[in-house]
Amino acid sequence: MSPSLKMASGLLGRATRQLAAVEAIPSSRTIPILRSTMQCRSYAQAQRPRCQNAPVSFIRNQFSTTAFRARAKTMGQLRQRNSTGPFSWKAAALFILTGAGMMLYFRVEKARLERKRIAEMSKGVGRPKVGGPFVLKDTDGKEFTAEDLKGKYAFVYFGFTHCPDICPDELDKMAEIIDKVKEATKDDKLFLPVFITCDPARDTPQVLREYLKEFHPDIVGLTGTYEQVKHVCKQYRVYFSTPRDVKPGEDYLVDHSIYFYLMDPDNDFVECIGRQDTPESASKVILEHINDWKREGRPLKTE
Structure with a gap:
């Protein structure tokens, strides 16, 4: 190879290495842009409402099978919960008492209305009046x-x-x-x-x-x-x-x-x-x- 070609090849290799080094090191203009972008992203995350994910977390904690099993300490408790479900003995007692109270109320009210009806019938036209002036x-x-x-x-x-x-x-x-x-x-x-x-x-x-x-x-x-x-x-x-x-x-x-x-x-x-x-x-x-x-x-x- 001639001396002139060797010199040209060396200059080209040196220039390539310097260009790679320049691309690897951020310039003075690139660093502020990157810093500003990261700050904006952090601010947006900080301003996002924390309750945004609350409904999902609440539903997951309250109604997921994992959470339900976690609250049951033993297998006996888990079987009991599976057998009763949401209808407890307290709810059953309250339901029975409420139904009995309503039946008693309607029975008493029906008897009262019947007495009132009979009393009003005794005052009706065409019926013999009992009592009067004396x-x-x-x-x-x-x-x-x-x-x-x-x-x-x-x-x-x-x-x-x-x-x-x-x-x-x-x-x-x-x-x-x-x-x-x-x-x-x-x-x-x-x-x-x-x-x-x-x-x-x-x-x-x-x-x-x-x-x-x-x-x-x-x-x-x-x-x-x-x-x-x-x-x-x-x-x-x-x-x-x-x-x-x-x-x-x-x-x-x-x-x-x-x-x-x-x-x-x-x-x-x-x-x-x-x-x-x-x-x-x-x-x-x-x-x-x-x-x-x-x-x-x-x-x-x-x-």
Whole structure:
């Protein structure tokens, strides 16, 4: 090779090595650009919201099979969880109690609506009205009218003091009913028991007073003339048969209906209690009507 070609080849190799060295070392302009790019990337990562991945992490931790198995410490716990699932014994007990409570509520409400329907039917057009205006006298000889029954629940019975068996039995039952209702309501003035004689010729105010105090002091005794008693019996649809003209001292019996009539504070008939009813069943019916009245917020006169 000629000397000139050797010199050219050496210069070319030297230039190539210097160019490679220059490309390997960043220049003074390249370093700031790289530094700025890295700072921007770090700032963007710092400003990214941390909660961005929170839903994914929460779902993974709460609902993944790995997390579920991790919370079970033993195989027995894992089998128990697999058998019960999300329906625990506490949830089952709460479900049963709620269902039982709803059934009880609807049963009570249905009975209340049925009582209200029957009471409204008794006031309907074309049906015989039970009760109405009357004027009688109490055991003190004072005038007593149907207006005196309003504002409280009246419990009216028709009988006579010379009754040998039925009236005493029914008045004993009335006395038990009075005590049960008073004990349940804690109110002495809410319930008004009334005894109306069907034998005005013998049952004077004084006779009624002495007779009724043997049963219960709260029973209000009422009497009057024969026509007044006949009128009030007709108002309450009570059958009775009493000799109109009886000689003094003559003994006789009076045939009459055997029912208690429950009247609401508006003096409307709501229930009839018969001989087949016990003091417990009768007082239960009376208290149901009283509670229905109170639940509706309707006024009562207890003074």
